[in-house]
Amino acid sequence: MTRKQTIQLEERHRCPVEMTISVIGGRWKCPIIHHLIDGTKRFNELRKLIPEASQRMLTKHLRELESDGIIHRKVFAEVPPRTEYSLTDKGRSLESVLWVMNDWAEKNLNS
Amino acid sequence: MTRKQTIQLEERHRCPVEMTISVIGGRWKCPIIHHLIDGTKRFNELRKLIPEASQRMLTKHLRELESDGIIHRKVFAEVPPRTEYSLTDKGRSLESVLWVMNDWAEKNLNS
DNA sequence: CAGAATCCGTACAGATACTG
DNA sequence: CAGTATCTGTACGGATTCTG
Numbered sequence: 001m002t003r004k005q006t007i008q009l010e011e012r013h014r015c016p017v018e019m020t021i022s023v024i025g026g027r028w029k030c031p032i033i034h035h036l037i038d039g040t041k042r043f044n045e046l047r048k049l050i051p052e053a054s055q056r057m058l059t060k061h062l063r064e065l066e067s068d069g070i071i072h073r074k075v076f077a078e079v080p081p082r083t084e085y086s087l088t089d090k091g092r093s094l095e096s097v098l099w100v101m102n103d104w105a106e107k108n109l110n111s
Numbered sequence: 112m113t114r115k116q117t118i119q120l121e122e123r124h125r126c127p128v129e130m131t132i133s134v135i136g137g138r139w140k141c142p143i144i145h146h147l148i149d150g151t152k153r154f155n156e157l158r159k160l161i162p163e164a165s166q167r168m169l170t171k172h173l174r175e176l177e178s179d180g181i182i183h184r185k186v187f188a189e190v191p192p193r194t195e196y197s198l199t200d201k202g203r204s205l206e207s208v209l210w211v212m213n214d215w216a217e218k219n220l221n222s
Numbered sequence: 223c224a225g226a227a228t229c230c231g232t233a234c235a236g237a238t239a240c241t242g
Numbered sequence: 243c244a245g246t247a248t249c250t251g252t253a254c255g256g257a258t259t260c261t262g
Binding site for chain 2: 016018027105
């Protein structure tokens with residue numbers, strides 16, 4: 001077994017904290033989750049709410065959040081197409097975690 | 112001003128949650144903090160405790176944690192040189208945050 | 223409307239060699 | 243011992259164009 005394979009193996013069982021970071025750590029994942037806490041949103045709504053994110057990155061992060069079970073993606077077979085994104089129960093359970101991080105930052109990073 | 116407005120306002124710059132992630136989000140920062148919770152460590156001790164990290168990356172992340180005020184770096188003017196790393200108060204205050212993230216992952220990412 | 227595909231520059235990360 | 247310095251590869255992110 002090569003060193004690279006060993007590392008990749010170890011990467012699979014990172015510590016839980018790092019797994020949490022990998023779920024919420026993307027540049028646009030916090031904004032996405034935050035806006036979905038307010039309610040279901042369509043793709044272009046999210047684009048307008050997070051204009052700094054390119055469409056490619058928004059799509060990518062939405063797909064990652066979906067495959068991590070944080071958000072639900074519902075596609076309507078219509079013309080023109082419509083897609084609605086919403087938080088899953090797992091996604092909603094993240095809210096308290098985010099608040100803890102939020103409060104820590106406000107207390108300790110008053111820079 | 113409501114809590115929600117606070118978040119949205121800061122989001123334009125970077126929301127507190129993302130600031131927290133930027134502090135602890137590096138590949139080796141969690142392992143470093145974790146080992147320093149157990150007590151002060153020298154550079155080569157950390158290398159042995161986190162062998163998968165290259166020396167360059169370990170140094171880099173230690174410096175970042177230092178400049179974020181999470182760890183303290185004490186250099187002894189000796190030959191051979193000795194450097195001791197320890198958590199600051201701010202660093203120790205992170206522990207509860209990490210536990211919240213840890214617990215969330217264990218509950219929700221049992222994959 | 224909600225994306226997929228492509229191209230491209232930069233930042234991040236690893237390996238190796240060197241040093242006070 | 244505790245780092246630098248350098249070279250190199252890769253992954254990330256942005257901009258643009260195309261499509262069912």
